[in-house]
Amino acid sequence: MAPTLTHRLRVEAQAVWLAIRDPATPWSARIVGLLVAAYALSPIDLIPDFIPVLGLIDDAVIIPAGLWLFRRMIPEAQYARHRAAAEAASERPTSKLGLAMMIALWIAAAWLMWWTVRVNWD
Template sequence: MGEDRPRGKAEGRALIEALRRWAFSLRRDAHAVWLAARDPRTPLAAKLLGLAVAAYALSPIDLIPDFIPVLGYLDDLILVPLGLWLAIRMIPEQVMDDHRAAAEAAARRPVSKVAAGAVILIWLAFAVGGGMLLARHLRLG
């Protein structure tokens, strides 16, 4: 029984690593489809589908909210990969290869934590300011 445990952990780590690679490839392909949809070498139908799929994949808003049990993640697990697969099939191979390389290079660039902190502070300032305006409005009304 003790021999099964390490193998199970190794298989679990392998599965997690495979899921990470799959998630990275989905993000990369969504970005690549977004870039390819703006490329003049891409046919119009592929551009329209590519823009729609990439915008949906990269958007924080879902067709089915994630808090709905099971159904909430179906769009992320089925619709996004299926839409990306269809868009990639419609985009010329050379165009897709060019933009996959660009998307992968962009994903490998370092992220600025200072810029992320600045954006968070700006949103926080807007939230506090909006809350103060709302509180003042409610007290006057």
């Protein structure tokens, strides 16, 4: 069965993260990798996501272009090693307890914000 797009993106992102932390990675490649990751995770985009079609196209073009540039900046063998490690990590079982703890943390944070607003408005 062919890997899904989300699986491939998750593996690529983790491979970039591992390569950035590798001391053998040149500083210029580390900077490009960090910029790509920051743009991918940033809520601020060049074109806001709420604009139909165009809002998503910038993510679909800029992030893969940044990944392509990053891969060209480091040796292929080094990236293949990190990609294999990321692929192996993606096959590990996930923690349902960890997921439950994160959901509980988000619910607690939302309740705390609601309670703070409610107390300050009364």
